[in-house]
Amino acid sequence: MIDVSFPRLIEGYFIKKEKLLKDMINTFLNCRFYTLPVIDEKGVYLGVVNLKDIIRSMDAGQEILNNTDIQQVTTFRDDNEIIHYFDTLGQEIVPIVNDQMRLIGFYVRSELCESFKKTYQQEIKLYRSILDSSYNGIVVIDNNGLILIYNQAAERILGRKRSEVMGKSISTIDPNMNMMGVVYSQVEEVNSRNIINGYTIMANRTPFIYENEYMGAISVFVDISDLEKASQELDATKKLTRFLNDVIECSYDGLYICNEKGIVTRVNNAWEKIAGFKREDIIGRYVKDLLSTGLYDNSAALETLKSKKISTTMIEITSGPKKGQKIIATGTPLFGEDGVLTHVVVNVRDITDIVYMKQQLEQTKELNIHYANELERTRLLNSDKDDFIAVSPIMQNLLESAISVARVDSSVLITGESGVGKGALVHKIHEFSDRSDKVLITVNCGAIPENLIESELFGYEQGAFTGAKKEGKIGLFELASDGILFLDEIGDLPLNLQVKILNAIQSKEIMRIGGGKPIKIDTRIIYATNKDLQKMIEEGKFREDLFYRINVINLYVPPLRDRKEDIPKLIYSIINNLNKKYQIDKSISIDAEERLTQYNWPGNIRQLQNTLERLMILTKAEMIKVEHLPANIKGEKDATDAIKITQILPLKEATEQTERKILQLALNKYKSTRKIAKALEVDQSTIVRKLKSYSITEDRK
Known part of the structure; x- marks a missing residue:
């Protein structure tokens, strides 16, 4: 049978009629629906109201909801009646009420339509299977x-x-x-x-x-x-009957047929040989009786009668000359034109075929699971919803880790050099989280002046300070409630604000500036930095307790020079986006692509994107070639172990490049952190921490 696949019932969103119109506006802002049910002070359902109608009433000077503003739409008292919704497709929502007209919840039109579409597809598949049977x-x-x-x-x-x-x-x-x-x-x-x-x-x-x-x-x-x-002497009817009987009786498989009441109507010769019973002892009896009297220990026919689906069962004969014989039985339901079950045909095979069938079934299941997992993994790794490219193994592992992290609400600290794509990774986490349908707010802690960042994050009450808005302001922590707040460059937060953020994380409450009442929040926070927070802790610039609170799960995004396999796909993704942005149609030669791939990109993806955008705009030719590339990129044909500085870059980045290269050379030579620490004249713990921070492993080429 086909079951209607119901969508989720939306609960907890409604408008109280006695509320002011401006309060109703806030209710709409806190959900993703433009039409909501209206209830009275006793919770009795009154109708529905549209956000546009409320705004129109407010523009007209109304403060409260009039009865004329409430629309009457079709409601249901039983989910099972919702199938009649096909007649009310004009409604945005379908309210569900109980016998006392109290609101239970509502369904959304788009989700109902998708549900009916899936049900229709199942019915098509069922009818096709019936025809093929x-x-x-x-x-x-x-x-x-x-x-x-x-x-x-x-x-x-x-x-x-x-x-x-x-x-x-x-x-x-x-x-x-x-x-x-x-x-x-x-x-x-x-x-x-x-x-x-x-x-x-x-x-x-x-x-x-x-x-x-x-x-x-x-x-x-x-x-x-x-x-x-x-049988040429017999008429067509007798010939057809005898032929069908011969087919059944000559079948290598044992055939066992019962009607919709579970009464055995026929068995063939092969079934008698396999099961060891005579047909006259079986035909006319109920399947359930045969099982209860101990002829055998299980019944595929009975399972199929109950489920009305194909069922395969391993059976052991428990009496008669074939006692102890194990057989495999597959029950197939037959349906009439009205879709009602009429018969069950059971195919029975002896133990010789069991091993083969079992092996085939197990192999098929394993392949199905394998292909399903591979398809899902491929879909995740090749999603085009953002610019997060994961071709290299290190980035594929990072993406898989991010997707696993997305499904829980643990604190995540994303580290890596500037421009490596930490923000794109956050978007991936948001995309695969339970909060994907809620807001993602990004805050660059280093881009907001120190005297403003507290009010931006926590908001303020009316008259909290000189220059504050008269009506006050909602902070980003509140705006991101139920969603995700991404605090980029967390290392740039001032120390006094770090304390307040730590309290907000631990208590899940915030206090607006000038406010006296804590506000509950349900906000997942993701952090990112390109700084060494442990070093900042040693220097007294970052709180140790905040670091351990946010560094529950650390995701390190490696620089572009350590994942050059990603560069070709990044190049074509960026070029494609720029072609759309500027409405042009330019491409890049293979040689130019190779030069760009060989380059070390100290500025990472951001530098690559800026370089390509400059080339797309300034290059007059339709194809970007090696001759169009900047001189510093054209000159770097091969990546070597030498440390090359080909352009002016921040001292911190230059130091990190040098440190990374020295650590890689030392690990390849000395193999152990103790010997490396002795050679570089630093503590072993420092070597362990830096190898982990840079994700450096021994080069075994």
Whole structure:
């Protein structure tokens, strides 16, 4: 049976009629809906109201909601009645109420439509499976003779694959099928005998009628070639009956059939041999009785009768001459034209086939799981929703870690040099988190003046200080509640503000400037820095307790020079974005791409992006070539172990490059942190920390 796949029921969002219109505006701002249910002071459902109507009423001078502002829409008292919503597609929401007209929640139109779409697709799949389960060939054409339906039995009988004939003329199969004759005459043909594809076919052809209109023709047919050869003296009916009986009795598989009431109607010779019982001891008895009397320990027929789905069961014969024999049984449900279960056909095989089937099933399951995981991993790693490129193994591992982190609310500290893409990683975490439908607010702590950053983060009350807005201001912590607040350059926060942020993290409360009442927040905070916070702690510039509170999970984004595999895809992504931005169509040569890939990019992705944007704008040619590249990039053909400074850059970045290269050379030579510390004349703990910070491992090339 097909179950309607209901979307989630939206609860907790409503408008109280007695509230002021300006308060209702805030309710709408705190959710993502433009229409909400209205209830009275007792919680009784009154109707729905639209945000636009409230704004229009406020513009007209209204302060409270009038009855005329409340719209009446269709409501339901039972989720199961929601299927009738097809008649009310004009509604933005569908309220659900109880018998006392109290609001339970509501469904959103877009999600309901998606739910009905999935249900429809399931029904299509079910009907296709029913057609393909038929032993008879089934072909349906439209009034133009084009094939609409062509089941698996038709493939077997007619010798043509479905993919070869769908949508093509019926004449491409065989003109003897005469289906166009039925289209023209609109008269059925019963027991029509034809020679098609070298086989004798018995077919019933009838007009295809839909909503009282002739839409084409249907042919249901069976191959009766062997039947005619075996019994030429008998009439067609006797031949067909004997042929079908012979097929059942000669089947290598044991066949066991019961009706919808669970009464056994037939078994074949193979079943008698496999199970060890005579058919006269089985036919006419209830499946449940056979199980309860101890003939065997399980029943595929009973499972299929209950579930109305295909079921496979391992059975052990518990009595009779075959006691102890293990067999595998697969029950297949058969449904009538009205979709009601009519019979269950059980195929039984002996133990010889069990091993093979089990191996095939296990292999198929493993492959399905493997391919599903690979597809999901590929989808995640190649998502084009932002500029986060993960081609190199180190970035793929980082992305997988970020996606795992996204599903929990632990504190995350993202570290790495300036311009490596820390912000893009935050967007990935937001995308795959439970808060993806909520806001993501980014704050660059180093870009806001020290005297303003506290009011920006925490907000302030009316008249909190000179120059404050008269009505006060909501801080970013409140605005990001239920969502994510990204504090970039956390190392630039002043010490006095670090204390207040630590308190907010621990208590999940904030206090506006000038306020006396704490405000609860549910904000996930992600932090990022390009500074050495541990060094800042030693220098007294960063609080140690705040560091341990935010550094629960550390994600290090490596510089571009350590993941050159990402550069080609980054180049084409940036060029594609710039082409769209400036409405141009430029490309880059392979040689130029290689030079850009070989370059070390001390400014990382930001420098690469700026370089490409400058080339796209200033290069007159349609293709960027090596000759167009800056001199410092054209000259760096090969990356070597030498430390090269080809342009002016911040001393901190130059120091980090030098330190990284020396550590890599020392690790390759000395292999252990103790020997490296002795050679470089520093503490071993410093070496361990810096190797971890730079993600340096031994080069085994």
